[in-house]
Amino acid sequence: MAAEVATTGMLTIPPDSTFFxxxxxxRILAFVIAVGCAVLGLQSLFHAIGSTQEDHGWNLVLTFVTFGPLVLMIAAGVAGRFYRPLAAAFAIIFPLVLICWPIATAGREASATAEPWIWYLLNVATVATALAFxxxxxxxxxxxxxxxxxxVRLIQIGADVTSVIQVSRQVVYAxxxxxxxxxxxxxxxxxAERLDRTREDAVRSYAAAAAADAVEQERISVAALMHDSVLAALIAAERASTPRERDLAVGMARDALTRLANADREAEEGPDEPVEPTFIVDGIRAAAAEHDVDIDVRIAVDQRAQxxxxxxxxxxxxxxxxxxxxAIEHAGGAGLHAEVTADDRRVVVRIVDAGDGFDVQAVPEDRLGISGSIVARVAAVGGQARVRSTRRGTAVxxxxxxxR
Incomplete structure (x- = not known):
């Protein structure tokens, strides 16, 4: 009976992206408001220069007091720095300029049809509050x-019916x-606040998922350690019948105790410095030698292999x-050999025996020899593990x- 099991595991990190x-x-609001205020400010400045609606002295004072802070606010908005206090200053100064307007225009001939230059700055003063208040x-x-x-406009031109209607329309429009x-x-x-909140929730969820993944990887490592070292040493000790087998069991037990003692320091993981694919060959031969088996390892490593x-x-x-x-314990090492191939794209390792085989799907979940020590271990580093078993043997x- 043929059976097959395959799995792939990889922790996917979401790509770095820019959030709104x-x-x-x-910053966008400050820049846009600065540009809009610059347009309206230039329009108002053209009308302020040489204006005859107010006294000449007042014209100079009000122009300087109004456009000085306005220029600073526009420059700060474009630069994206210190625009809040400057916007607040202009928003407060402009109403004071309006209060002074009846004094500046007292005794001067007023025209109800020509808007004064302060009219063009009404919405500049109101929109400036969006940056500061x-x-x-x-x-x-x-x-x-x-x-x-x-x-102040009605004080200047008079409060007759026509003027009241005209000024009221301007006020409502503004x-x-x-x-x-x-x-x-x-x-x-x-x-923006909702998007930021969504981003924070996503980051928090991802952090929780990463923590859960770390716990799972630690569980896999501990389970694999228990199976590879402790259980293997116990089984070897139970089956030892010759002095050589007893010495091997003692060595396996000593190795298991060492790995258990160093488990909290992740001694098994070691450094992540790159190694050649032949490192895997050495590991396969060492595992076979521990059981006094000389395994045939067929190596095909391309020169382009990284x-x-x-x-x-x-x-x-x-x-x-x-x-x-x-393969040694369950198939007696019959027909046992290994194949290690590597090129510039992938590394493939095959362990093959000619034993009686087994039903992969019938293996209990608490048996860690395949699920923990092979499948989960390879999946933890982003690889795939596939087990095929028939009456003619087993291939891992x-x-x-x-x-890339």
Whole structure:
């Protein structure tokens, strides 16, 4: 009866990627607001230069007080640094400029049809709050600044019905536009926060999965150690009938005790320095020699074959050694031989015997000779282990491919 079992195990690390974070949204908002404010600021500056609606002295003072902080805020927004305090400064200074506007225009001829240069900066002052103020104050500024403009504008041109209607339309338009811009900023920040939260949850879940995987790998290593060393030593001691067999059992027991003592320091894993594929051949021959068997190892290593990571070579060597031990113990070593092939793409190790075979699917889960010491051990380093067994014998194939 033929049976087959194969498995592959690999811990996949998600590729590094860029996340849409709150910090990035803040930088984008600062840059976009700076560009928009620069456009509106230039438009307002052209109207402010040579304006006749206010006294000439006041014009110079208000222009300097208004556009000085505005230029600094725009520069900081483009640079992405110190834009919050400068935006807050402009958002506070501009209402003070509005309060001074009736004084600056007192006694001057007013035109209801020509908007003053301060009109073009209403939404600059409101959108600046999106960079510096809490959301509640942002909405407060959306109403306060346009309404304050409406009051000082009516003081300047008079509060007749036509002027009130005209200025009211301007105020409502400014409020609506300000609210829309504040809502866009709020929605972008909310989206960024949710994405950041999702990212944190994903990282936390991945960390938990990685921790669980580490525990599982440790369990596999301990189980394989128990089977490879301790159980093998006990079985050898039980079956020893000659002085040579007893000496071998004593040596296996001594080795098992050493590996158990060093298990907490991961002595079995060792360094991860690259080794040649022939390292696996040495491990197979050593395992056979422990049972006083001279195994035929057929080697086909291509010149293009690359060195293996140390942990991979050890896993393949230990899994192959366990397959050799199984063949000796259960098949009497009949027809036992090994094949090790390597090229620039993969390493393949085959352990073959000519015993009576067994039903792979019928092997109990608590028997670790195949599931723990061979299949799980190879899967832990990203390889594949395949066991085929028929009445004509058993073949264990271990396969590991280089990362491209």
């Amino acid at each position: 974070s709150r910090e990035r949204v803040e 809490p959301l509640l104050l942002q909405y407060l500024w959306c109403a306060l600044v346009p309404v304050l403009y409406g009051v 409020i609506i536009l300000a609210v829309v811009m504040i809502m866009i900023g709020w929605m972008l920040r909310l989206l 060195p293996l990571p140390g942990r991979v070579a050890r896993a393949l060597a230990l899994a192959a050694a366990q397959a050799v031990v199984n 194939e271990l396969r590991w491919e280089y990362t």
